[in-house]
Amino acid sequence: MTRSSSPTFVITLISLVVLLLFVNSLPLANAADSCSASSPCSSSSSPCCSHSGFCGSGTLFCGGGCSPLASKTATDCMPMPVCIDRNVTLTPSDYNDTSLFVPVLQYAGNASQGLFTLDAGSLAAGPEGVMMQMTENSLVKLSTTAYILYGEMEVTCRHTAYQGVVATMITMSDVLDEIDWEFTTSNSSDAQTNWFPQGRIVSGSGKDSQPTSGTLDVSEWVTYGINWQPDRLQWLINGAVVRTLKRTDYSYPSTPTRLQLSVWAGGNSTNAQGVIDWSGGPISYTNSQYTTNGYYGMEISSVSIKCADTSIANVSTIGKGSNGPTSWTYTG
Numbered sequence: 001m002t003r004s005s006s007p008t009f010v011i012t013l014i015s016l017v018v019l020l021l022f023v024n025s026l027p028l029a030n031a032a033d034s035c036s037a038s039s040p041c042s043s044s045s046s047p048c049c050s051h052s053g054f055c056g057s058g059t060l061f062c063g064g065g066c067s068p069l070a071s072k073t074a075t076d077c078m079p080m081p082v083c084i085d086r087n088v089t090l091t092p093s094d095y096n097d098t099s100l101f102v103p104v105l106q107y108a109g110n111a112s113q114g115l116f117t118l119d120a121g122s123l124a125a126g127p128e129g130v131m132m133q134m135t136e137n138s139l140v141k142l143s144t145t146a147y148i149l150y151g152e153m154e155v156t157c158r159h160t161a162y163q164g165v166v167a168t169m170i171t172m173s174d175v176l177d178e179i180d181w182e183f184t185t186s187n188s189s190d191a192q193t194n195w196f197p198q199g200r201i202v203s204g205s206g207k208d209s210q211p212t213s214g215t216l217d218v219s220e221w222v223t224y225g226i227n228w229q230p231d232r233l234q235w236l237i238n239g240a241v242v243r244t245l246k247r248t249d250y251s252y253p254s255t256p257t258r259l260q261l262s263v264w265a266g267g268n269s270t271n272a273q274g275v276i277d278w279s280g281g282p283i284s285y286t287n288s289q290y291t292t293n294g295y296y297g298m299e300i301s302s303v304s305i306k307c308a309d310t311s312i313a314n315v316s317t318i319g320k321g322s323n324g325p326t327s328w329t330y331t332g
């Protein structure tokens with residue numbers, strides 16, 4: 001098959017039964033070689049290139065994050081469930097509801113299993129919402145099970161800003177199309193909007209702190225939005241647009257993507273100096289906030305997703321059925 005730097009995909013009616021048979025032989029499989037688009041996986045027994053760049057099989061390699069460009073063939077990656085409209089309000093007791101947060105090893109590729117996969121770290125009951133807990137040993141990361149191709153996303157969250165701690169609400173596609181809200185440093189007014197088409201830094205991408213007249217306080221409940229449309233991309237705070245890119249002016253993401261929430265240690269000593277500096281400096285695991293709580297957290301209280309009509313994206317559709325197409329599939 002041919003690989004292209006402009007990946008193409010279709011929406012298909014994949015039989016979930018077939019899909020589940022396929023993934024049930026998992027989830028942990030043999031990881032072997034590293035992989036990249038220039039050096040794709042070549043073995044039939046380990047055909048899938050995971051998000052972290054290793055060949056293997058099973059959900060961890062072929063599921064969310066599997067690279068269609070670096071796998072043996074694009075279609076080795078599991079189909080990506082199409083976007084599902086959501087308005088979810090989270091209360092403290094939801095933290096262990098596996099119909100909202102599916103432990104990633106229990107996820108079998110059926111987006112009806114839950115809103116997010118819990119990819120790393122742990123969740124707990126917050127004072128008012130669900131607390132994502134990053135510890136010295138592990139970041140915490142959630143990814144939507146379904147893939148969004150254009151649409152509107154909003155998340156209401158709050159966290160205490162600390163040097164070296166990075167809290168995020170981003171989109172990440174399997175070909176590294178990325179749209180970001182990122183919160184770094186100990187400055188609780190600082191919010192950054194970034195985007196990276198297929199992982200590339202292009203003219204205009206990179207750090208852009210938002211002009212919020214100094215009124216933003218990330219420790220208060222704030223609703224951050226991304227309105228991603230074929231012709232324009234917008235970032236919003238509490239429903240107000242704070243940044244707009246037009247497609248005619250900028251290259252920005254165009255592939256099916258998961259919404260991800262995370263808290264990670266930008267100031268971890270093993271990171272590159274530039275990352276440590278960007279996150280505000282070295283992270284501390286001895287300050288009272290960390291030692292009292294035992295984690296750096298981000299509390300989330302609502303998530304909403306409004307999917308765009310698939311017809312606007314010029315994606316070819318294979319198959320028809322009473323429930324419509326179920327999956328995105330890269331074809332090259």
Ligand SMILES: *[C@@H]1O[C@H](CO)[C@@H](O)[C@H](O)[C@H]1NC(C)=O
Pocket residue numbers: 085086087304
């Ligand atoms: C979510 O809420 C919006 C605004 O009230 C509404 O238009 C939309 O239909 C809701 N979506 C779902 C899935 O309930």
Ligand SMILES: *[C@@H]1O[C@H](CO)[C@@H](O)[C@H](O)[C@H]1NC(C)=O
Pocket residue numbers: 096097098
């Ligand atoms: C969730 O945790 C509560 C206590 O915090 C417990 O009573 C309940 O059984 C747990 N539910 C599940 C599904 O594990």
Ligand SMILES: *[C@@H]1O[C@H](CO)[C@@H](O)[C@H](O)[C@H]1NC(C)=O
Pocket residue numbers: 016017020110111112113
């Ligand atoms: C997908 O998950 C939902 C909810 O758990 C379940 O009702 C449905 O039967 C599952 N579909 C398949 C094909 O397993």
Ligand SMILES: *[C@@H]1O[C@H](CO)[C@@H](O)[C@H](O)[C@H]1NC(C)=O
Pocket residue numbers: 134135136137138139264265268269270
């Ligand atoms: C910090 O780096 C160490 C070594 O790479 C790693 O084991 C640890 O998980 C990292 N901590 C976080 C919070 O990412």
Ligand SMILES: *[C@@H]1O[C@H](CO)[C@@H](O)[C@H](O)[C@H]1NC(C)=O
Pocket residue numbers: 187188189190191209210214
């Ligand atoms: C904190 O961030 C805001 C927004 O980027 C900026 O205006 C302000 O100067 C920053 N404060 C400090 C002390 O750096």
Ligand SMILES: *[C@@H]1O[C@H](CO)[C@@H](O)[C@H](O)[C@H]1NC(C)=O
Pocket residue numbers: 230231312313314
């Ligand atoms: C879809 O195709 C039409 C006709 O070629 C074009 O005008 C439109 O810009 C395309 N839309 C997207 C989102 O690429």
